Amino acid sequence: MVGLFRRFGFAAVVVVGLALMLLVVVGKSATDAVFGGAGAGASVSAAPGGGRGPGGGGGGQAAPVLAASVAMHTFTDGLQAIGTAQARESIVLTPKIADTIRRIRFESGDRVRAGQVLVEMSSVEQAADLAAVNASNAAAQEDLRRYQELFDRGFASQARLDSVRAAADAAQARANAGASRIADRTIRAPFAGVVGLRTASPGQYMRPGDQIGTLDDVSEIKLDFTVTETQLSRVVAGVELVAHTSAYPDRSFTGAIANVDSRVDPATRTVRVRAILPNADGTLRPGMLMTVDVRSNPREALAIPEIAILDQIDGAYVYRVVEHEGSQTVERLQIRTGQRSGGMAEVLEGLNAGDQVITEGVQSVRPGQPVQLSAPPSAAEGALRPRGR
Template sequence: MHVNRCTALFVLVTLLCPLPVLAQSPPTVIGSYVQSTTWSDPLEALGTLSADESVTLSATVTETVAEINFQDGQQVERGHLLIRLEDAEEQAQLRAAQALRDERRNASGRADQLQQRNLAARADVEDAQARLRQADADVQALEARLANYRIQAPFSGRVGFRNISVGALVTPGMELVTLDKLNVMKLDFSVPEVFLGRLSPGLALSAKTAAFPDEIFSGQIASIGTRIDPISRSVSVRAELDNPGLRLRPGMLMEVIVQQRVRNALVLPESALEPSGDRHYVMLIHQHDGATRLEQREVSIGERRHGEVEIIEGIAPEDLVVVHGLQLARDGQEVRLLGVVDDDTSIRALLEADR
């Protein structure tokens, strides 16, 4: 009976003096401004690198190596003498031909002087000049032959491994050294023919390789193939990439992203979208008279890429939208704006600062 009286008394006191109701604090949200930026529809492909210029140098004569003037992987300039073959016999023949040319030049000069004084026939002068021209041709032929004994760099580039030594006997067609021009690289890849109308020379692209996973190499389409492969129904495309530091190498596999249909667009993080069926909404943040309230707005979206989405209509540049806290956000609700994310401020940093 005593317990029942206490219980009844507690209920009576509770009814007469209700407990105070604690006011709910507004939910916390983080916002982001709508940005107008350059946007494109990415077209992905796999490509293979090749050097802008590439050649395997070989001998055209049979002779022994007399001199080697490069090291493995050396950067050389155009005209640099890489390999000299033994040419003593050809040099002797050239000196003999030059001496004969000098002799015939002197004879031609004397004949011309005599003819001017009417002491020699015109035919003798012409014969002397013809013999001089023949001697000149012989010298030029020997000089051309001697060029085959000097293997020079046809363009500036980087040489490969040296696999020969001084004294080695080389023969015509024997591969001696490779030379690659690497400051600009060619990137060949294929795309389905349905995208042919979207491609054009000069279109920007980016490429990545597993060798440098944290770096993106930029380039542009240089040319488009003139034929469609009837089996794969694809077209070949060649792009050019800058190669800073000469790190890219011929034969590398590259992941290519072509930036097609480049345009200006409004862009938001995907976390700002609230899908509902086939519709999409965002929560706009309005700050007025010291109060921060939300407005639900339907938007039309375009393409998506890497956590971002293109907004076609429904919002304007510099609108502030919710990107964190949408679970508790409601249309017309008053909220507390914790901060705005940008290039220097992340959602994590704002949440940690609010702890």
């Protein structure tokens, strides 16, 4: 017996395995016969409406969506550049002559008026010389007065009067020169503005060109930037622009182009443009880096929110809300767009003023599907609600 098992054992194992597989197949067939294929029926019933999914068109529950009306919007031919802010007027306070500072009559950050004395240099010797010259000038002018009277009465010759008059004129010139030397030792503000940081002290020896401080008129800011020569037609005097700076990211500074340089740089093929920005509150400061958005060729055109547009390979599409048999449905419509800026898109063809296009729920609707227009969320809800198509 053992010998037979050793001889036919492998074949016996194979036969038993086949028999078990046959029993499993027979049992499954009997179960399907009893329950009548309930599993397949369950998968069919999961798709109501005859198996039409949410894009099948027609029928079904109306999907809630948000829509916006096609309306007029102002568009401009955008031109972006980067510029540097400069003061309307700006100078470095420096002496005209080499001498020591006697007195500084300003503090850093002071606002000064035109003509105000800012710095006085040492002028003791010059003041003494001026006093002597003024005395000589007074005596010469008195001599001229007396000789003029004698000449008028016939007691002095014309030659003597001319000699005295020449001496008086020379004395007056020496007095004027002495006063000028004193004036050179006094630094006055040539215009009203703001004084920068003081970089010198009283008693310090200064030479012409040494900086004592700076003076800037920042009531207006000159903003210089460059554009390519191909954009020259967009930058003419009077064109409005908006500038921004990273120092104040939430503020916009509006101005206008004042001048365009008369020459194009042959090396870079660019031209320099200067704009003027009002700066009554002194927010902007010379040297700031600013981004510029030139708004040339302003025009009114039909526009829709850019979020409503589906960009496809063959063009741009929107879902327009239409009335159909007393209910609101959607239709897929191809449009032609123009400029896009500020979240709005210019509509050149395909829509009319007053048409409504879906802005939220674009990806969940299909042509012919009924929709229900929902009210836009409040400001608080909009801040928390994710914006998606």
